[in-house]
Amino acid sequence: xxxxxxxxxxxxxxxxxxxxxxxxxxxxxxxxxxxxxxxxxxxxxxxxxxxxxxxxxxxxxxxxxxxxxxxxxxxxxxxxxxxxxxxxxxxxxxxxxxxxxxxxxxxxxxxxxxxxxxxxxxxxxxxxxxxxxxxxxxxxxxxxxxxxxxxxxxxxxxxxxxxxxxxxxxxxxxxxxxxxxxxxxxxxxxxxxxxxxxxxxxxxxxxxxxxxxxxxxxxxxxxxxxxxxxxxxxxxxxxxxxxxxxxxxxxxxxxxxxxxxxxxxxxxxxxxxxxxxxxxxxxxxxxxxxxxx
Numbered sequence: 001x002x003x004x005x006x007x008x009x010x011x012x013x014x015x016x017x018x019x020x021x022x023x024x025x026x027x028x029x030x031x032x033x034x035x036x037x038x039x040x041x042x043x044x045x046x047x048x049x050x051x052x053x054x055x056x057x058x059x060x061x062x063x064x065x066x067x068x069x070x071x072x073x074x075x076x077x078x079x080x081x082x083x084x085x086x087x088x089x090x091x092x093x094x095x096x097x098x099x100x101x102x103x104x105x106x107x108x109x110x111x112x113x114x115x116x117x118x119x120x121x122x123x124x125x126x127x128x129x130x131x132x133x134x135x136x137x138x139x140x141x142x143x144x145x146x147x148x149x150x151x152x153x154x155x156x157x158x159x160x161x162x163x164x165x166x167x168x169x170x171x172x173x174x175x176x177x178x179x180x181x182x183x184x185x186x187x188x189x190x191x192x193x194x195x196x197x198x199x200x201x202x203x204x205x206x207x208x209x210x211x212x213x214x215x216x217x218x219x220x221x222x223x224x225x226x227x228x229x230x231x232x233x234x235x236x237x238x239x240x241x242x243x244x245x246x247x248x249x250x251x252x253x254x255x256x257x258x259x260x261x262x263x264x265x266x267x268x269x270x271x272x273x274x275x276x277x278x279x280x281x282x283x284x285x286x287x288x289x290x291x292x293x
Contacts, residue, residue: 002145002281005092006266007274008033008103008204008247011040013081014088018272021292022092025276029144030098030134032089033247033266034153034204037082038105040270041074047219054221079124082109086131093133101138101153103204103248110138110154114183115176118155137202141191145281148195150241152188152232153204157181160214160225185231192239198284199241201261206246207232210256211265214249236261242284243277253291262286267293 005027045065052059062071089098102110109128112118128136135142137151157177192199205227206212212228214220227249236244236258244263253267253275267273278287 032100034103036085098134101151201244203246211252
């Protein structure tokens with residue numbers, strides 16, 4: 001049995017509490033599902049931009065919201081948090097194996113291939129290439145012990161955006177989103193085609209229908225909407241991976257099924273949560289699943 005440690009959604013430096021718990025665990029593989037950065041200081045800014053977007057209003061920019069000095073300090077803090085998390089994942093993967101994807105909060109750490117924005121900084125790519133015990137598969141795949149791992153992370157336009165009529169009134173924005181969605185879907189399908197039957201999907205966003213409903217009445221204008229991805233669900237039903245790992249939604253921890261596939265959200269690592277999952281490398285069958293809070 002391969003024992004997989006699954007964790008993501010840190011948004012801050014790894015806590016000593018989390019480290020001590022993981023030190024006691026036995027595992028063969030580390031899988032990171034994204035959002036190593038995206039510090040909590042950004043939350044008010046993100047909510048403001050989301051509310052403006054829904055109303056068809058621009059901005060604000062970081063400097064407009066925080067002021068030039070504060071924005072610069074927070075950007076530096078954000079980068080350091082990402083580095084510390086990745087260094088930690090690299091350290092616990094030593095003498096084992098580790099794979100990871102970036103999440104939507106990890107701006108400038110990966111290049112978004114479906115539009116002309118979100119380009120990785122060269123200094124950050126050099127940092128990632130120096131992580132000797134980790135392999136990035138944000139838009140890629142790898143084979144370990146006979147199991148194929150297909151990764152799909154980064155930013156996504158969630159299905160809820162396409163269900164809002166106000167977006168259709170902005171033809172240029174709506175058409176661009178639709179085109180990005182088409183390219184994203186084709187990329188995922190191309191990654192899965194031609195590989196073996198023992199498959200594990202590693203997503204950042206959840207597939208539509210599980211772990212996807214936003215639960216934040218106080219501040220999130222998308223409360224009650226789905227943050228899931230429809231074509232993720234389509235790929236799961238078509239290719240039947242034994243396991244699907246996802247994150248993004250801090251509201252959830254646990255497992256659900258889509259068809260015969262088990263979908264796992266390991267919980268928010270920033271609050272000390274993670275999952276340990278057993279899978280048989282020969283048969284691809286899933287064994288014990290343990291969630292730590």
